[in-house]
Amino acid sequence: MAELDKNQFYIAVDAVVFTILHNQLKLLLIKRKNEPFKGKFALPGGFVERDENLEDAAKRELEEETGVKNIFLKKMHAFGDVGRDPRGRVISIPFLALIDAEELKLHATDDAELAKWGSVDSLPKHELAFDHKEIIKEALGLLRFELKETNIAFEIMPKRFTLTELQRAYEIILDKQLDKRNFRKQIFELSLLKEHSETKMEGAHRPAKLFSFKEKQYKML
Amino acid sequence: MAELDKNQFYIAVDAVVFTILHNQLKLLLIKRKNEPFKGKFALPGGFVERDENLEDAAKRELEEETGVKNIFLKKMHAFGDVGRDPRGRVISIPFLALIDAEELKLHATDDAELAKWGSVDSLPKHELAFDHKEIIKEALGLLRFELKETNIAFEIMPKRFTLTELQRAYEIILDKQLDKRNFRKQIFELSLLKEHSETKMEGAHRPAKLFSFKEKQYKML
DNA sequence: TCAAAAGTGTTCCGAATACACCCATGA
DNA sequence: TCATGGGTGTATTCGGAACACTTTTGA
Numbered sequence: 001m002a003e004l005d006k007n008q009f010y011i012a013v014d015a016v017v018f019t020i021l022h023n024q025l026k027l028l029l030i031k032r033k034n035e036p037f038k039g040k041f042a043l044p045g046g047f048v049e050r051d052e053n054l055e056d057a058a059k060r061e062l063e064e065e066t067g068v069k070n071i072f073l074k075k076m077h078a079f080g081d082v083g084r085d086p087r088g089r090v091i092s093i094p095f096l097a098l099i100d101a102e103e104l105k106l107h108a109t110d111d112a113e114l115a116k117w118g119s120v121d122s123l124p125k126h127e128l129a130f131d132h133k134e135i136i137k138e139a140l141g142l143l144r145f146e147l148k149e150t151n152i153a154f155e156i157m158p159k160r161f162t163l164t165e166l167q168r169a170y171e172i173i174l175d176k177q178l179d180k181r182n183f184r185k186q187i188f189e190l191s192l193l194k195e196h197s198e199t200k201m202e203g204a205h206r207p208a209k210l211f212s213f214k215e216k217q218y219k220m221l
Numbered sequence: 222m223a224e225l226d227k228n229q230f231y232i233a234v235d236a237v238v239f240t241i242l243h244n245q246l247k248l249l250l251i252k253r254k255n256e257p258f259k260g261k262f263a264l265p266g267g268f269v270e271r272d273e274n275l276e277d278a279a280k281r282e283l284e285e286e287t288g289v290k291n292i293f294l295k296k297m298h299a300f301g302d303v304g305r306d307p308r309g310r311v312i313s314i315p316f317l318a319l320i321d322a323e324e325l326k327l328h329a330t331d332d333a334e335l336a337k338w339g340s341v342d343s344l345p346k347h348e349l350a351f352d353h354k355e356i357i358k359e360a361l362g363l364l365r366f367e368l369k370e371t372n373i374a375f376e377i378m379p380k381r382f383t384l385t386e387l388q389r390a391y392e393i394i395l396d397k398q399l400d401k402r403n404f405r406k407q408i409f410e411l412s413l414l415k416e417h418s419e420t421k422m423e424g425a426h427r428p429a430k431l432f433s434f435k436e437k438q439y440k441m442l
Numbered sequence: 443t444c445a446a447a448a449g450t451g452t453t454c455c456g457a458a459t460a461c462a463c464c465c466a467t468g469a
Numbered sequence: 470t471c472a473t474g475g476g477t478g479t480a481t482t483c484g485g486a487a488c489a490c491t492t493t494t495g496a
């Protein structure tokens with residue numbers, strides 16, 4: 001799609017892919033190879049095809065750009081201001097996505113120059129393509145909201161994890177400290193965790209129990 | 222727009238206009254004059270124009286169909302499944318709208334045959350055009366959510382109202398009884414209400430104080 | 443034996459809920 | 470004087486927040 005027809009509408013899906021890396025909340029950014037905003041970073045995404053559902057398009061684009069399947073997606077509100085894309089009239093339906101950073105090694109699938117994990121904290125300084133900064137802002141709000149409402153953080157964790165790791169994820173997303181005892185109490189009340197006999201030992205201290213999610217019960221949210 | 226180009230995308234805005242009438246939650250429905258779904262009821266709405274923002278389009282359509290300006294609108298999630306409109310690929314961005322039924326006298330602006338207030342309770346029986354039943358379902362959930370979160374009910378009330386009238390609105394929207402004392406306590410805590418010296422007298426009982434909203438503080442939600 | 447993270451219960455506070463009677467009016 | 474809806478306060482319950490010490494390990 002070299003040139004857009006100025007008289008048509010186009011539908012884009014963009015993904016705000018959050019992960020946690022090095023104890024920071026990160027999101028996937030792609031350096032644009034073409035105009036407009038060539039060289040600027042943007043959310044991964046692309047155009048919806050004529051016979052493709054919105055969510056399918058988002059999945060396809062993400063799979064093309066990251067190689068990862070079965071990413072958790074949540075539809076966001078459409079962004080459709082007239083001037084948001086200089087090429088023409090493009091309505092974007094962004095999706096909030098969560099992934100365990102271990103599953104997506106950027107250098108494995110993409111030129112490191114072209115894809116990077118951007119730190120959410122330093123975003124205000126970056127200049128992003130289109131209205132993607134606004135989309136990210138809304139996505140971050142939605143992420144925090146959903147975390148509190150539906151414990152969405154499970155989507156960002158590896159298969160097995162310790163309770164402290166889970167708590168770190170919550171703290172990083174919410175950007176505030178949580179009390180260890182209250183956190184564990186609340187998490188256990190959900191009865192979503194399966195305890196494993198294995199433990200994780202690192203460093204000179206008591207080993208931590210490993211947990212995973214009971215997928216069945218988690219799917220029913 | 223007689224025929225849709227099968228290769229293009231079209232953007233529609235539909236409005237789920239709720240009001241309270243005869244102690245029931247109602248929503249505005251329009252009988253379709255053309256195919257597809259000719260004769261069936263549908264949400265009011267129409268296509269977004271090339272140089273028009275989404276919300277402006279929703280406002281314009283609503284004003285055209287109801288004659289009412291300054292309706293409260295809240296953007297919903299896009300509905301974009303491939304087969305949802307038999308004419309072509311149409312993505313709908315629905316808006317939740319609230320209005321005081323007194324402001325919109327249907328027969329005054331529309332052929333009574335063509336526009337009606339549909340009862341939310343009896344919706345499941347009705348056959349509606351497109352995927353509008355799904356849209357309404359989501360709108361109703363959003364309405365209830367927003368009512369609890371942001372006291373959105375203010376948008377559905379007339380300029381001046383009694384506390385009992387306000388409570389009825391909450392009860393009708395949430396479809397459950399509320400305790401009078403608790404309700405008043407909570408509402409007053411918002412300090413959004415302005416008390417007037419006038420009272421409303423109807424029937425053989427103590428007259429009720431009239432209230433209105435402090436618009437300034439309400440706008441800051 | 444020390445450092446470092448894992449693990450574990452109880453108290454406190456505030457918000458939401460439950461609940462019952464008197465008031466002002468017109469008929 | 471009675472029927473009708475308007476108007477008001479307190480006790481209880483429940484969930485969220487605050488808070489400190491013991492356990493297990495490797496160095």
